[in-house]
Amino acid sequence: MPRKNHVGPIEGIVVLAVELSPRRRYAAPAEPIDRVAVVLRGQVTGDEGPLAGPGPTGTLFVAPAGVPLSLVAGSAKASLIIVTFDESALQRMPEARVAFAEPRRYGGRSSVELAWRLRAELQQDDAMAPLAVRVLATGILVGLSRYALRRPTGIVAELEHARALLAARLRRPPPVAELAKAAGWSREHFARSFRRAFGCTVAEFQHRCRIKQAREWLVETQIPLAQLAERLGFADQSHFTRVFRRATTLSPGRFRQLHSQITSVQNTRAF
Structure with a gap:
């Protein structure tokens, strides 16, 4: 059975698995959808706009609506999971809008674990696969929201x-x-x-x-x-x-x- 590299839309959520050869680029233009790219393996570099900077394994690149997402692999192959949420998805979860308040790069171990499970679900073809994708993607969204809500320690x-x-x-x-x-x-x-x-x-x-x-x-x-x-x-x-x-x-x-x-x-x- 051929490997699937994407699934969706499922209630406004799309999941895409990306394999980048060394020095190759993944580029998505600015669109009115919110995106997060999770680096599962290898290293990439954001090379455009507010997401410019290094992204080793375990990095999340959070691209709100209107922010382009451009990532270049390093000297070795890189594996990514990219999850997009359109307006209909966020309307059902308004508390999670804070996740995409601004572009950011950060490391999130729990979100990376969920992204690995999402990658595995892309290969499932049973009736439970859409539900699993929605639950796992929502878990990543919850993690992003909690991170955004945290306040740096020591702020007066x-x-x-x-x-x-x-x-x-x-x-x-x-x-x-x-x-x-x-x-x-x-x-x-x-x-x-x-x-x-x-x-x-x-x-x-x-x-x-x-x-x-x-x-x-x-x-x-x-x-x-x-x-x-x-x-x-x-x-x-x-x-x-x-x-x-x-x-x-x-x-x-x-x-x-x-x-x-x-x-x-x-x-x-x-x-």
Whole structure:
């Protein structure tokens, strides 16, 4: 019996097994679906956008909707499992949306074990295989969500409060000097502590929040792009388009159009 390398969609979930020869690339363009790639064997390198960096065995590459996924194998063969979740899958599990709040690379042993079991399920052809795939993929999603919800140890209340303010005030974000004054710290100490605690600068965090909110509003609403740009704190629609395309490789209009097409196809299949 020939080996299957993919299964799905099963309730909005697709699983793909990828075998990369040395120095070969797996490339998936930016699309309105959420993806996670699990390195089962060998080593790959993310070579594009926010996921750029090394990925040894056991690494998870988390690519939210609108983020391209491009991985290159090292000097030896690499094995990957790639799981995609479309909007319909996340609508059934809204608590898990936090898993794809931002692109990230990290090691997750329990998720790797589940991915190995997913790989084995690709070769099953009985009535239980779809259920097993859905359960195992959901387990990976739960692991991603728990990781995203963890807070680095030692983060003080002042920094958590500052981060919450930045996420809530996208239209007119508070300047660093204001945040530092509220914390009772110097500007330099606040900026240094924020970066050490969260792994990014204040400006980088603001940027991530805006792109994340933009993706959600583009999918969930029909608010005109000019109004979205204003709500998100961009100078104008042109500025919004440039920044969004730089982050996702898609314009806001194209991102919304692709998601609408996918939803339309899913609704057609349902009937």
